[in-house]
Amino acid sequence: MSQDHKKEAPVAAIGSPSSTEELALDVMDAASGRRLVGSLVSFGLTQEGRDVCVTGQVTGIEMRNRWHELDVMKNIIKTDGTIPFLSGRQDVRTATLSPGAVFSRASADEPWSHEVLGSLPPAGTPVMRLTQEKLDELMEAQRQDLFYVGRAYGDDGVSLPMYVKHFGDPRRGGQGEAYHSLVVGKTGSGKSTLAKFLLAGYARHEDMAILVVDPKGEFADEIAGYAVGDSGLPFRGILKGLGRPARRYGITQVRLEGYELFEDVLASLGLDRDLNIRGAENKAELATAITEIIRESSFTLDSCRPRECFEEILRRIADEDDGYVKRIYKSKEPQDALREEIEKILAKPGHRIWATWDFLGFLFEKGDGTRQTIGQIVRSIMASPSGERPLVVLDLSTPGNRRDMEDLGDRFIALREQDEERDLFTESLQKKVIYRIVSDMRRLSETIVSQRLREGSRENVNTLVVFEEAHRYAPRQVAADDEDGKKLKAKLIEAVRETRKFGLGWFFVDQTIGGLDKEIVQQVRCSYVGYGLSMGEELNSVREMVGGDQRDVGLYRSFKDPASYGRPSEKRFPWMAFGPVSPMAANHPLFFNAFSGTDFAEFNRLPVDGTDRPLRLPPQSVAARRGKGGGNVKAESLSELPEDILG
Numbered sequence: 001m002s003q004d005h006k007k008e009a010p011v012a013a014i015g016s017p018s019s020t021e022e023l024a025l026d027v028m029d030a031a032s033g034r035r036l037v038g039s040l041v042s043f044g045l046t047q048e049g050r051d052v053c054v055t056g057q058v059t060g061i062e063m064r065n066r067w068h069e070l071d072v073m074k075n076i077i078k079t080d081g082t083i084p085f086l087s088g089r090q091d092v093r094t095a096t097l098s099p100g101a102v103f104s105r106a107s108a109d110e111p112w113s114h115e116v117l118g119s120l121p122p123a124g125t126p127v128m129r130l131t132q133e134k135l136d137e138l139m140e141a142q143r144q145d146l147f148y149v150g151r152a153y154g155d156d157g158v159s160l161p162m163y164v165k166h167f168g169d170p171r172r173g174g175q176g177e178a179y180h181s182l183v184v185g186k187t188g189s190g191k192s193t194l195a196k197f198l199l200a201g202y203a204r205h206e207d208m209a210i211l212v213v214d215p216k217g218e219f220a221d222e223i224a225g226y227a228v229g230d231s232g233l234p235f236r237g238i239l240k241g242l243g244r245p246a247r248r249y250g251i252t253q254v255r256l257e258g259y260e261l262f263e264d265v266l267a268s269l270g271l272d273r274d275l276n277i278r279g280a281e282n283k284a285e286l287a288t289a290i291t292e293i294i295r296e297s298s299f300t301l302d303s304c305r306p307r308e309c310f311e312e313i314l315r316r317i318a319d320e321d322d323g324y325v326k327r328i329y330k331s332k333e334p335q336d337a338l339r340e341e342i343e344k345i346l347a348k349p350g351h352r353i354w355a356t357w358d359f360l361g362f363l364f365e366k367g368d369g370t371r372q373t374i375g376q377i378v379r380s381i382m383a384s385p386s387g388e389r390p391l392v393v394l395d396l397s398t399p400g401n402r403r404d405m406e407d408l409g410d411r412f413i414a415l416r417e418q419d420e421e422r423d424l425f426t427e428s429l430q431k432k433v434i435y436r437i438v439s440d441m442r443r444l445s446e447t448i449v450s451q452r453l454r455e456g457s458r459e460n461v462n463t464l465v466v467f468e469e470a471h472r473y474a475p476r477q478v479a480a481d482d483e484d485g486k487k488l489k490a491k492l493i494e495a496v497r498e499t500r501k502f503g504l505g506w507f508f509v510d511q512t513i514g515g516l517d518k519e520i521v522q523q524v525r526c527s528y529v530g531y532g533l534s535m536g537e538e539l540n541s542v543r544e545m546v547g548g549d550q551r552d553v554g555l556y557r558s559f560k561d562p563a564s565y566g567r568p569s570e571k572r573f574p575w576m577a578f579g580p581v582s583p584m585a586a587n588h589p590l591f592f593n594a595f596s597g598t599d600f601a602e603f604n605r606l607p608v609d610g611t612d613r614p615l616r617l618p619p620q621s622v623a624a625r626r627g628k629g630g631g632n633v634k635a636e637s638l639s640e641l642p643e644d645i646l647g
Ligand SMILES: Nc1ncnc2c1ncn2[C@@H]1O[C@H](COP(=O)(O)OP(=O)(O)OP(=O)(O)O)[C@@H](O)[C@H]1O
Pocket: 185, 186, 187, 188, 189, 190, 191, 192, 193, 194, 228, 229, 230, 231, 232, 511, 573, 594, 595, 596, 597, 632
């Protein structure tokens, strides 16, 4: 038995019956005053002449007093509440422990290495609380691989070591292939925050590239330097400290391509509404008509922005002989009305449709060639050389993209002012853009890896893609008429299934497991479940995922809602992690409370570059709109304003 087990009093002793899968623990009286559930414990034994240290997390504890179970005694209890000399004194506390990670070494001056438990200690073997000191000793050999995101669920004194490995070369600390991850939990459970912790962990590896698909704009705000949420995590400062180039792309910073996307954006922008066309079928016909005309004409998608082009398109639509109007409307009355509408528009240079067209044309315009297409962005992420590998955030949020439009100056002011309630950046547009990203990534990862192989390199693309709100793109059920949705989901499933070996891993963040496609959930290897999935179907999914041990599920259900704490500083953000997430993991989940943002940076000794406060405040109108939208961007306080704000 190892020496260090003598320092502290044991919390329990190995009891009976025990097996290598499940050990009975007799809890010592002296330990009954301290929290044991959720704590990490360890005990020692000798196996094949080696010192073995078995660790585990206590998931439940039971108290029995057999006197209290006797009917005759219940009569005394009924009146007195306790039985003299028996209540309390004859209580027996037992706990069960499923062994987690097991370590062994040949002698005390060797580092510990992973081991498989193949024997059992004698009954009465002392079980100790695992201290940080002991844990550090067990981890000595793999210290450089470790990363910390929180403390053991039942013991604030111990931080849980985790693995956040990149997907690249194992000789450079990588996993050699990608793995997929999932972070789930109710809104407010701290998913995005944990995801940022893990991302910061990945960002330490200069060999890894990261893309965040950001439908809420939260990551985009983070890297732009806005304070997001209350965790105190200096995300931007960490990225800067690590020397990690971070780039944000809004939709207006991407050059869109392709007729299909064009038709969709055209509808998203409300060009059909500007023409007073209402029915879904009629709208679709209009979109087809416009793209057909462009295909047949001398101009192209990336050069059709000028007003004359749209004039020509409108004239062709209205033209009797071409018959487009007849395709849009079957009956005469609306046909005439549409022709009239077009006449009116052609005679009215200030009509709002010109602004709509201008913006549409801008999104697809080639311009001076500086705006990158999705394909180019994807390639620049995946094929970037080590040391220059970026963290790219694709901001698909409405507030973020509206702000971009404002940043473009007065060019599109007419469009903005005409119709505030118009959804310029609809979900359907998001889906099309994401489809393009996923299919480009899927294809390019394979192309890049096979090209490298031919050149004699075995380097994979070592890229992580983070998806917030994953159910929007890969829901368990897609509406029967949602063709885009079906296509996107199929593409995502295909990617998740096939890109692992090319070093492309997917990281999903979502509020439920049940809302997410089943196959995707099955392909996930590392999962983190936060507060809030303790009922019905969701609980079943959790149970399925972690292997169905009642005690694990029970401990998970004991999680308290972070929102239920009085003071913000007392808040806890509990997590259950499953899969090869930690050197302490075995076939059971691990339980921890996430660090606060500041503790996180400190504990991992992350370099935080605190030099730049955001110098440019967001324009008032944007701040107001963000406030209205209920996003979690915190307003700047007066004390944070730069001193020279008034010049
Ligand atoms: N570990 C933590 N320590 C301190 N504060 C935290 C922690 N995790 C989350 N928070 C804070 O709690 C709030 C909610 O967290 P977060 O936005 O990460 O939750 P979420 O699960 O992503 O919610 P949603 O589903 O609405 O996106 C934020 O203000 C965040 O800063």
